[in-house]
Amino acid sequence: MESFLQWIYANQQVLYIVILMIFVGIEVIGRVPSVLHTPLMSGANAIHGVVIIGAIIVMGKAESDNYMALVLGFLAVILGMLNVVGGFVVTDRMLEMFKKKKQ
Amino acid sequence: MLSNPASARKGNLVAAAGMTIAILGTIFLYRDAETGAYLHNYLWIFGGLIIGGVIGTLAARKVKMTAMPEMVSLFNGMGGACAALISLVEFNHLSHLIASMPEGESHAALRPTVLIIALGLLIGSVSFAGSMIAWGKLNGKIKDFSFAGQNILNLFMLALAIGLSAYLVMMPSSHVLIYAILGLSLIYGVFFVMPIGGADMPVVISLLNSFTGVAAACGGFLYDNKVMLTGGILVGAAGTLLTILMCKAMNRSLKNVLIGSFGGNTASGASANGGAQGHFKEISLSDAATIMSYSSKVMIVPGYGLAVAQAQHICHELEEILTGKGVTVKYAIHPVAGRMPGHMNVLLAEADVNYEKMLEMEQANDEFSSTDVVLILGANDVVNPAAKSDPASPIYGMPILDVELAKNVVVNKRSMKPGYAGIENDLFFRPKTSMLFGDAKKVLEDLCSEVKNI
Numbered sequence: 001m002e003s004f005l006q007w008i009y010a011n012q013q014v015l016y017i018v019i020l021m022i023f024v025g026i027e028v029i030g031r032v033p034s035v036l037h038t039p040l041m042s043g044a045n046a047i048h049g050v051v052i053i054g055a056i057i058v059m060g061k062a063e064s065d066n067y068m069a070l071v072l073g074f075l076a077v078i079l080g081m082l083n084v085v086g087g088f089v090v091t092d093r094m095l096e097m098f099k100k101k102k103q
Numbered sequence: 104m105l106s107n108p109a110s111a112r113k114g115n116l117v118a119a120a121g122m123t124i125a126i127l128g129t130i131f132l133y134r135d136a137e138t139g140a141y142l143h144n145y146l147w148i149f150g151g152l153i154i155g156g157v158i159g160t161l162a163a164r165k166v167k168m169t170a171m172p173e174m175v176s177l178f179n180g181m182g183g184a185c186a187a188l189i190s191l192v193e194f195n196h197l198s199h200l201i202a203s204m205p206e207g208e209s210h211a212a213l214r215p216t217v218l219i220i221a222l223g224l225l226i227g228s229v230s231f232a233g234s235m236i237a238w239g240k241l242n243g244k245i246k247d248f249s250f251a252g253q254n255i256l257n258l259f260m261l262a263l264a265i266g267l268s269a270y271l272v273m274m275p276s277s278h279v280l281i282y283a284i285l286g287l288s289l290i291y292g293v294f295f296v297m298p299i300g301g302a303d304m305p306v307v308i309s310l311l312n313s314f315t316g317v318a319a320a321c322g323g324f325l326y327d328n329k330v331m332l333t334g335g336i337l338v339g340a341a342g343t344l345l346t347i348l349m350c351k352a353m354n355r356s357l358k359n360v361l362i363g364s365f366g367g368n369t370a371s372g373a374s375a376n377g378g379a380q381g382h383f384k385e386i387s388l389s390d391a392a393t394i395m396s397y398s399s400k401v402m403i404v405p406g407y408g409l410a411v412a413q414a415q416h417i418c419h420e421l422e423e424i425l426t427g428k429g430v431t432v433k434y435a436i437h438p439v440a441g442r443m444p445g446h447m448n449v450l451l452a453e454a455d456v457n458y459e460k461m462l463e464m465e466q467a468n469d470e471f472s473s474t475d476v477v478l479i480l481g482a483n484d485v486v487n488p489a490a491k492s493d494p495a496s497p498i499y500g501m502p503i504l505d506v507e508l509a510k511n512v513v514v515n516k517r518s519m520k521p522g523y524a525g526i527e528n529d530l531f532f533r534p535k536t537s538m539l540f541g542d543a544k545k546v547l548e549d550l551c552s553e554v555k556n557i
């Protein structure tokens with residue numbers, strides 16, 4: 001148990017960010033009209049693609065003889081990138097349709 | 104920026120730019136906390152980035168607007184799988200570290216890290232498996248499937264996976280254990296989504312979306328990376344709230360959506376009162392065209408049938424022809440029409456319909472009493488009066504569009520078959536209602552030419 005308390009103490013700042021972000025997230029959604037819920041969902045989908053950063057770090061740290069880490073990391077980078085790029089492109093396509101009418 | 108359709112696109116681009124910076128920054132600036140070494144294996148990293156990027160772009164560009172929910176679900180699964188893979192590799196790394204520790208030295212300090220790895224693995228793989236099933240279901244490739252005691256089995260599996268994770272935190276050296284957790288979470292993900300009916304899929308996708316967010320945040324803790332943490336938690340919180348909002352729109356609790364499998368237990372009730380509903384009246388195309396062109400206000404209620412028939416463009420054409428004849432045309436959009444919240448808005452926007460013409464449910468309900476004709480295109484459950492009157496109905500309590508307030512209701516459907524939720528709709532047998540059978544696109548094309556000739 002003690003190690004967890006220590007860990008919480010060491011990561012105090014990070015935990016504050018977590019709490020702050022929960023509020024920001026709720027605030028953001030509260031303001032979005034339901035017209036935009038589909039693009040919002042796919043936008044959020046793209047944003048959680050940040051996992052790719054973890055994948056890159058895993059990849060970059062892997063020793064060149066650790067094949068398991070290399071293969072899994074490589075796969076993770078591909079999947080993460082799919083998530084990011086696909087998410088943003090889909091969202092953009094949806095929002096583009098809303099915009100056309102404006103002009 | 105996301106609060107307005109016009110500026111939302113800019114917001115999306117800003118987010119994309121931020122992501123690019125974060126990725127490049129990680130590749131070139133990341134240094135190991137202890138050794139200060141830069142990353143290596145650039146070839147592999149860029150190879151992965153390019154492959155993923157190209158496939159992602161192609162897939163996202165090619166997909167049809169009606170298939171959007173599937174696509175989002177698929178990409179979501181990719182993110183979940185990514186998080187799970189990271190956890191696997193990191194655990195492997197960690198267990199080497201522990202194995203190399205001198206005998207007797209406590210590895211208690213590593214426990215929080217193991218906890219985060221286990222969490223990331225658990226949530227990531229549930230999200231991956233669940234999203235894949237959701238994708239298959241939306242595609243129509245996977246049918247609803249449930250068996251007696253499934254909920255209990257599900258809870259048991261989840262409890263077992265969590266228990267194993269807790270054990271792993273205490274004994275972070277077992278390789279078998281981490282694969283057991285992986286396997287259990289994958290199976291749990293499959294069984295978790297399997298029995299949930301198609302009408303509830305949007306809620307599930309949104310929930311899984313927030314799961315993946317949390318899994319990403321776990322990665323943020325692992326690497327002490329603020330970008331991952333912020334992004335992940337943001338999506339987690341936003342996704343959870345969005346899920347709750349959607350449940351509210353259907354007036355059902357999240358628990359009800361997740362546990363009460365929709366289609367199965369309702370079929371018997373629906374067929375029981377199905378026989379006593381009497382006759383429905385059909386309307387001919389020219390009659391429908393006539394009443395529409397001589398009315399002052401027409402309200403169109405689009406549903407998934409419109410999306411399936413790809414009839415959004417012709418629907419817009421009808422709107423323009425009618426508007427040219429001095430008829431006010433508006434769209435009444437139920438929050439859960441289609442297969443995703445706001446799905447109909449996206450489809451109509453694709454067909455150049457001005458989004459100011461799309462009314463949300465409350466606005467539309469205020470206007471129905473002054474409406475002459477309501478044209479229902481492939482919508483069913485969202486206009487079912489049973490939601491208000493019949494406590495035995497599975498959708499009882501769901502707010503619906505009060506189309507009956509209008510003077511005439513014209514329903515376009517392919518047949519008398521019940522809608523997606525498998526419930527008979529009383530509306531079709533009401534005296535105000537007339538049925539116009541046929542594929543939405545074909546019917547609308549004919550309607551257009553009829554109206555033009557009047």
